Amino acid sequence: MLRDQTIFDLIQKEQDRQEDGIELIASENFASKQVIEAMGTVLTNKYAEGLPGKRYYGGCEVVDEIENIARDRAKELFGAEWVNVQPHSGAQANAAVMLAVLNAGDKILGFDLSHGGHLTHGSSVNFSGKLYQPSFYGVEKETGVINYDNVEEIAKKEKPKLLICGASAYSREWDYERLRDIADEVGALLLADIAHPAGLIARGLLNDPLEYCHIVTTTTHKTLRGPRGGMIMLGEDFENPFGLKTPKGELRKMSSLLDSGVFPGTQGGPLEHVIAAKAVAFGEALSDDYMDYVIQVKKNASVMSQKFMSKGYQVISGGTDNHLMLIDLRSKGEITGRDAEDALIKADITINKNMVPFDSRSPFVTSGIRVGSAAITTRGMKESEMDKVVDLIDEVLMNKDNDNKIKEIKEEVNSWMKKFPLYK
Numbered sequence: 455m456l457r458d459q460t461i462f463d464l465i466q467k468e469q470d471r472q473e474d475g476i477e478l479i480a481s482e483n484f485a486s487k488q489v490i491e492a493m494g495t496v497l498t499n500k501y502a503e504g505l506p507g508k509r510y511y512g513g514c515e516v517v518d519e520i521e522n523i524a525r526d527r528a529k530e531l532f533g534a535e536w537v538n539v540q541p542h543s544g545a546q547a548n549a550a551v552m553l554a555v556l557n558a559g560d561k562i563l564g565f566d567l568s569h570g571g572h573l574t575h576g577s578s579v580n581f582s583g584k585l586y587q588p589s590f591y592g593v594e595k596e597t598g599v600i601n602y603d604n605v606e607e608i609a610k611k612e613k614p615k616l617l618i619c620g621a622s623a624y625s626r627e628w629d630y631e632r633l634r635d636i637a638d639e640v641g642a643l644l645l646a647d648i649a650h651p652a653g654l655i656a657r658g659l660l661n662d663p664l665e666y667c668h669i670v671t672t673t674t675h676k677t678l679r680g681p682r683g684g685m686i687m688l689g690e691d692f693e694n695p696f697g698l699k700t701p702k703g704e705l706r707k708m709s710s711l712l713d714s715g716v717f718p719g720t721q722g723g724p725l726e727h728v729i730a731a732k733a734v735a736f737g738e739a740l741s742d743d744y745m746d747y748v749i750q751v752k753k754n755a756s757v758m759s760q761k762f763m764s765k766g767y768q769v770i771s772g773g774t775d776n777h778l779m780l781i782d783l784r785s786k787g788e789i790t791g792r793d794a795e796d797a798l799i800k801a802d803i804t805i806n807k808n809m810v811p812f813d814s815r816s817p818f819v820t821s822g823i824r825v826g827s828a829a830i831t832t833r834g835m836k837e838s839e840m841d842k843v844v845d846l847i848d849e850v851l852m853n854k855d856n857d858n859k860i861k862e863i864k865e866e867v868n869s870w871m872k873k874f875p876l877y878k
Contacts, residue, residue, distance in 0.1 A: 473876050474868045475802035476843060480650065480778035480826025481622070483679045484833070484876055486738060489731045493681055497727035503717060517726040524729050527736035531656045534664055534687040536709045539732055540716050540724040541684030544649040544673035547716075548574040549581060551669055551686060554715030555643055555694075556615055558585050563614035563642070565600075566590040569811045570624035570770075570780060572647060589614065593811050598771035599626055606636045613640050619667075620647030623808055623824050625759070625774035627661055634666040643668045649684075651776045653677030653748050653828075656739060660776060664689030669712070677751065677777055677828050679744075680735025681728050686712050750836060751777045754827040757837045761844040762825075770810060770822075778826040782810045789851060791820030797854035801863040802871075803847060833874040842870075 472484070497517065503510040506518035506525075521539065528537045541547035556562070562582065564575030569592035573580040576588025589612045591605045609617060617637045619628055630646060637644040646663035652672040654660045663670050670687040674680040691709045717724070738744055752775075759769045759779045768785040783789050791807030798805055809815075810822035830843065846863060853859040 469877060471802075473878060474871055475804055476846070476867055476871065477829040478803065478805045478825045478827075478843075480806075480824050480828070481676050482826075483675055483677065483828045485675070485679060485681060485731070485735070487877065489680055489734050489738070492731040492734050493727050495727050495730065497730050498725070500726050501723045502726050503723045505713060505717075517729075520726065520730050520733060521724070524733035524736060527733055527740065528685060528687070531736050531739055532664060532670075532687055533662070534670075534689060536688040536691045538686045538709075538713055538716050539674075539683075539729055540721070541671075541686060542721060542725060542728075543682065544572075544647065544671060544684040545574050546720055547671040547673075547684035547686050548572075548645075548647060550715035550720045551645060551671060551712060552582060552586065552616065552715075553719045554711040555669075556586060559587060560616070561587045561589065561612055561614040562616045562618060563589050563591065563605075563609055563612055564618040565621050565624070566592040568809045568813060568817075569593050570621040572620070572622045572649070575618045575620075575647070586616075593624075593771070595812055598811060600624075600628075602629055602632045602636070605633070606639070609636050609640045609642065614642050616645055617642045618645045618647060619663075620645075620649065620671075622650060623778065623780045624771075625755075625769075625776055625779050626771050627775045628663070630661055630663045630666040637668075646670045647672070649673040650676055650778065653679065653739060653744075654752060654776055657745050657748050659748060659752055668692075668708070674732050674735060677748065678735060678739060679747075679828070679832065680739075681731035683725070683728050683732055685732070686716070688712070747831060751827050751831045753837055754831050754835065754840050755779060757840040758825065758827060758844055761841055765844065765848050767848075777828050778824060780808060780810060780822055780824050782822050783851075784810075784814075784821050786851065789854065790815060791822050792818070793854055794823050794851055797850050797860060798847065800857070800860045801846070801850045802867045803850065805847075830874075833871075833876055835874060 500517050501511045502514045502517045506521050524539045525537050565571030567577045574582045577583045591608050594601050619633050644667045646667040649672050672685050674683040755774045755777050759774045768782040770780040795807040805823045807820040808822045808824040809820050813821050815821045
């Protein structure tokens, strides 16, 4: 069989792009060589519908061992009682949860997408907004921070069956204990989607949702630095207290409901090569080296946010508690999020345009950008490098229409990144 050189040349081109540039997209990171190696194995050949020991196919003895290791490591990493490591993504983990605990048309209360929430928390263009009745809470205009009294007021009015917390672009801590009180008061289940800060939560740098939330979902990339995928966790495998019943009518343990929400509810065979890579990533995340890494991620984000503010940029909420920050560019005149993203890409600096709370522009243009420190920290950058990163970004944005200047900055970026090798 001839080698498909066209595709492999493009893969090399993408590796070069990652090596040569500064990656600041908050949802991206660089998996280790062994995580990538595990994904590219013969495990991709194996169908394994069902759970370890309860498969619908034969020949699953080896993948059962691998999946059990992944589950055990995940439970140790997060202090969970139960996990399902099969969801193909964070979105599918959330879909499985909602299928398991909701009926079509039930009410959900989530964090507004335009304030930093996620599509699967009730957006009208997503399954969560099409199949269920969504309502939303957001941040206060003056502070950029969630007001939990306001969340309680909305919850009492709407009486959702599922209350969702977690975000894609919110830089502050979550008060899971207060949210659980609100959920209990209105008779709702509480779901925490920790896809972004999962690595920091796992190693105790942020509040632990498993102590208070009925269900926790996450991705396995982002700050966890594993393969792209999702996971569902329980801190306590409880008999559901809200009258959720299986099709046969009996109450079941929440874990059984969630297992069925994943398979056969929302997906078929699990990706066992990805589950193997998840197991590797969980093992890495249990190490002392990873602990040092996530501590540095948080330090770098804090320094970066302060540097942006010192240059006159408006960081929503006035700083960050985790790995990311949301920046409102309206403090810098007429530059839009799309302008910023396009100009920075020319300089091999990758961010994403992002809506900011109470945005005056469309989602295709936006008034803000989202920046994260996870990927550049993987490359070995520390606080001292954060000043230069922000200086480079500012120089590009202040010269966004000067192609010659941006070309000079790109050359500087490419030369600088050689000091922080990734895979080469």
